[in-house]
Amino acid sequence: MKRRVVSLWFPSMSSELILRKEHYEGPFAVVAHIKNGNRLLCLSTMAEQRGLKRGMGLADARSFCPEIQTVEHNLQADVAFQNSLVRWAKRYCPWVGKSGIDGLYLDVAGSAHLFGGEDAMLHDMRARLIRSKLTVRIGLADTVGAAWALARFGEGCAEGGRTGQAISALPVASLRISAKEDTTLQRLGVKTIGQLANLPRATIGQRFGPSVLMRLDQALGDQSESISPEANPQTYSTRLTFPEPIGLAKDVMAGVERLLLRLCEKLTQDMMGVRVLSLICRRIDGADQQVELRLARALRDQQRILPLFKKGVDGIDAGFGIDQLRLVATQVEVLQVEQVAHSQTQYNSDGLHDLMTRLGNRIGLENIQRFLPAESHIPENSFIVSPAAWSESVGSWGNVNPRPIRLFPPEYVAARGHRPPNRFNWRAMSFTVGRIIGPERIAPEWWLEDENWRHGVRDYWKVETLEGHRLWMFHTPQNPNWFVQGVFA
């Protein structure tokens, strides 16, 4: 059977994708960094009316139209959107492929009649896309090349078997040839596909090599071209159905063990590790019980995962019995195969991770945190607290100036002078100063606005009191005051 290919082109996909979510008053454009400069990638109609063009440098565009609003191009979002369009297009036929970054191919041979013929189907497509605020150009022909050409150069529908006539008047550029080839052909006076097709084949090959001829043949159907439909993303899930409902936690665990074994094999094959697992137990009365397991790091070792399910499984209400178990890896990560180390020097963090998982499944994984050094001179900013499961520990803190073991918000101390007072009261205790070391002067990070540093520069002193405390005190010379901010061990 002859193929019938629909080519869909969304000329302003990037900008419409954004405009669908957010409203912009006035001219608007999507900007991407191309060829060493920020350039306009996609424009709203209003921006086009102002004389802006695709590919224009942003700086130029601004001088042409100072009020233009721009958004950075988000390639991932575009790809995701194109993927969803692919899924949508599968309502018309199973063979859907991507064309470039802003178009689709559909092989609708044999499925058009389901929608009442080709015209009705195209009408339906257009109506639905317009309703979702997308500009679309549609071409329909016997070949991929011709459909592409028709979509981008003058929208149209080539009747079956009449592709040649339908595209002969289109410019040579519609053959998907390079810009350079297009220009050269035009300079030679060959402006349409018809003219090109009429030239002796050998002369074209001699001058342009095989690529132009290939594109011409593809468009006219003399050379085949396939549409490669997108594969579905890999999923990781296993299922176990029982002939008789089960109800004991021990039995469920036995089931989970089998499921895990299969799941982990699959993960090992793809070099993946699981981060979040979900166990769904289908009860015979239809109510599902679900156990979610979040791991502190990606794993695919069933020996270590299995015991972690223990607590969750204990909490399952089996009701009248469970007749199916499903184990789904809802979040996976790439996990390379690792060399197993036997030497003692290797630091083995497995135990710690298991502990984190165990605790995390009780109190929430994000509640287990660790300190990490941060690049800043400001004591308050010199560390960050981050969830332990999503960060790696760094070996040493490498600080030249030792910081107190406990740091707290500055607490005011009544004292005067540039040097630590001989006697002072703090937290309702009175102290007599012994040795002092300092000062270390730290100025606020001027590029940030920090309410805590409104007193300006701080001179830090290490103060040893005769009472046995070692305190970290500072003085703010620009706004004379004394504070205690930390305690050394």
Add this chain to the structure above:
Amino acid sequence: MDVSYSAKSKLVCAGGICMSYGELCTTSNFTFLKGASHPEELVTRAVELGLSAIAITDQNSLAGVVRAYAALQEIKRSITEDISIRSNEQIDHSSRQVSQGTSISRPELNKPLPKLIVGTRLVLEDSAVHWVALPKDRKGYEALCRLLTLGKRRAPKGECHLSSRDLLEGCSGMTLIAVPQEDYIDAADFIAAMARTYPSNVFLGCAPRYDGSDQASFDRCMELSHATSAPMVAIGDVLMHHGSRRQLADVLTCLRERCTIDDIGKRALPNAERRLKGEQDMARLFLNHPAAIRRTQDIVTKCNFCLSELSYEYPTEAANGESAQDRLVRLTHLGLKRRYPNGTSERVQGLVRKELELVNTLGFASYFLTVYDIVVFARSKGILCQGRGSAANSIICYALGVTDVGPETITMVFERFMSEHRGEPPDIDIDFEHERREEVIQHIYEKYGRHRAGLCATVIHFRTRAAIREVGKVMGLSQDVLSGLTGQIWGMSGNVVDEKRIRELGLNPSDRRLGQTLRLIGEVIGFPRHLSQHVGGFVITQGRLDELCPIENAAMEDRTVIEWNKDDIDTLGILKVDILSLGMLTCIRKCFDLITTHDGPELSIATVPQEDTKTYDMLCVADTVGVFQVESRAQMNFLPRMLPRTFYDLVIEVAIVRPGPIQGGMVHPYINRRQGKEAISFPSVELEAVLGKTYGVPLFQEQAMQIAVVAAGFTPEEADHLRRSLATFRKMGTIGTFRDRFINGMLERGYDTGFADRCFTQIEGFGEYGFPESHAAAFAMLAYVSAWLKCHHPAAFACALLNSQPMGFYAPAQIVRDAREHSIEVRPICVNNSNWDNHLEKRTDGALALRMGLRQIKGMRKEDADWIVNARGNGYHDIPSLWHRAGVTSGALERLAEADAFTGIGLARRDALWQVKAIRADTPLPLFNDPIDGEAINEPTVTLPVMNLGEAVVEDYVAMRLSLRAHPVELIRPSFSNITPHAELPNVPLGRVTVCGLVITRQRPGTASGVVFLTLEDETGVSNVVVWAKVYEHFRAIVMGARLLKVSGYLQREGIVVHLIAQDIQDMSYKLSELGHPMDNSVGETLPQADDAPRARASTSAGRAFHPRDQANKLFPSRDFH
């Protein structure tokens, strides 16, 4: 390590005798992207703090020391002369913008001025110890220069590769202070070794860090000092003159490390303590080590080298046992005989005697001889050259043949530019043909050797645009905002970035981060960024140049550069010879050659007939395309009003259309007086002598200086100081005081305020773009010669002009068009007739026709062209024969076909291109090298569609940027109605008129407050369009971007000058794509020198009727290709 500082130091002021502190280690901003203060600021701050000395020690460089020296001199002078320095304004030379910058306020003085110590911080490749090297005397300084030269000459530009070994060998005569960077223990061996090599000259520097461990580190330093027997000395390791520069220092760190301020982390300065500190502060910090402070003073007393000691020796230029002066006298008299074959007049003899005497007293004879020798060398190689500058217009130079402008044409007197009290070197610039200047430069290197001759450096500063872009990036402004800010700079005047513009960009000027950014941008403007080479200023010495200043490699091959720039050299009184390049000289020489080849007389600049009436007639009607200096649009408008009739008129013409006189408002009074609309009067009798030749209006820099002397009561020294303040000390802003003195001086002598004001404004204008009479005269000479050539040998002139491209104001299209308007036949490019250069062909009627050369073809290489010409023989009869015989690549053949160069062998452009396209290999295959009948491959014949005229014209523009066939507007015209051709403009009744044409110039002069001047071209001629600022705002995008414009407005005529005042402007560029060619954006490209619009425009081809897919395809090579 307990107790540290006491609040008040008792030791220091013991017995009421204060110990003094000298700062021995400061990093100025000549350690690029590190130091955060100008050397001037550091010195001024040192004066304020009352330091006993300050050493400027940049990293492996002496580039900043002269600035510091000059600043100190200036402060000294301001104290002795009681002139307070108070202006805070600073001018960004590049963008002509005034910004708040370096300010030097007059310091409170209760102490002697600090001593300036010249020094360097030596950073080694193989050691973590930095060494501050402070020369003790001239010998030490020479050693330091040699050491730095050694390191720089073996490294690429801008770097210096020194090792510890170099230091152990070449550091005699200096005080050396070790500054260990990391571990003290590792440093010990090296320091000990140095201390052994240079006994009692090695010290250990100890800088407070204010990080809480100062006392501990001082103590460790002390230990190290004991171990290595290098006494400990206190240093500040200063980065900035004032704590407020900490922010800028952090920004510079970001620039250096290529990160944003939010990622700077611990690379930021923890505090502002690396500022210059006074002795009180230092004494408090070094309370436990008072000897370290006292020792700074020991070092200060030991380091007695001062830059003024650089007794610079100019090459003697004595030859054959003859002293320089004798040789100069002999050569001058020889030259006079040649110049005045009928004997010299009494006046000339008197002049010569006087000048020679003065040269003798000042000892500049060898300088004149150097210039003479260079000129003689150039002449021997047939390189055209001309001297200019004040001393160049002396009778000595006239006699020596350095200049051809006779001294009688100039009003100036010799001693005005070379006087005894000025003690400043004379100033001679020599212009050479731009294509052959390198020969002269290499000759100088060869003659004097690289150790004796070097080019000056030019300090590249942060300019407004770069400052916005770079600081903005560091501060994390988005690309959007940045391009917005920089985009707004075009044609902006006044302050850095004004608030209104910021609001227009949709930004909030009160935003904290933005405010900081803008302030930092303002601070960084004027900061040096790197050193580059001066266009042609040579410093030549008798002895070793590398003992005068470090020499480094330039980016260009075979060039070596010293570290100081022109101003620094002026400050130190070092002579330099400017070897400059000038395109017009190339053109004139080529024109002379062409005339000689075609049976004309043999000419030189000196023998071109003077005061030719026909030439002046031509100048009066502004027929000056291609004529030197008077071809710009402003000049063309001015010529018909000026109506030059003699050489001196041309001198004025060249000097008057300049920012100085325009800002000073001198143009209108002058022209009114010249045209007799205003009576010629002189403000006073004394000024009549000064301003006589210019109808009482000061136009030249020299006149302005003389006014200062004659009318404002300045002494010659003061006037000179004023001039120097304008030129050299712009940064320090001493102008304000002079202004008061100048104006008061004039008022006291009975001049009116308006005149005084105007004079001073003009002097200020001169400061930036000074144009002295002597320069104007030299330029006027070339203007006259080129005008004479254009008038009498138009074909040769046009040909030479085309062969000297790129130069001048106009593109080849306009030059060719002008030639054709002067009824010169221009013949198209042809493979059988054209050479690489354009040349002249004799027509049957005896006239000369211009044959365009292969150089006019875009992308053609000279090598290919030469092969084609050399293998031509009796001509080529088809494309394969050309390919086989000349052996050029298929690319070159394509260029030729595109340029329609095969018409001569009977192939139309398209057919030629079709044939050429079939040749895909770069060299012919051996089998087909000699095609025997019947063995060549027979291709089926193909009939391509005929190229229509529109396509052909565009093709011409694509290949050659010009067309001999038709003008694009001619083809489009039928589709318009009501368009007046440009040729009609002088005749149509005044009123509303519409014109249409290609944009050839687009200018927005800084002196014209936002007005844009456009020149449009159609097939009949050009029109001048004036767009007032208001109209421009409205049509901004069109005016900036369009290539083809339709403009409606009112006509204004003044004499033969016609202006169209634009009211409505339409972009017609899309019409060009109707010519039916894919590459129509080649039509209407402008040259940068004729177009002020941002350059990116050309690449985006705005205004073309594009299908969106076209653009998408151009940008993203379609991903359908596999």
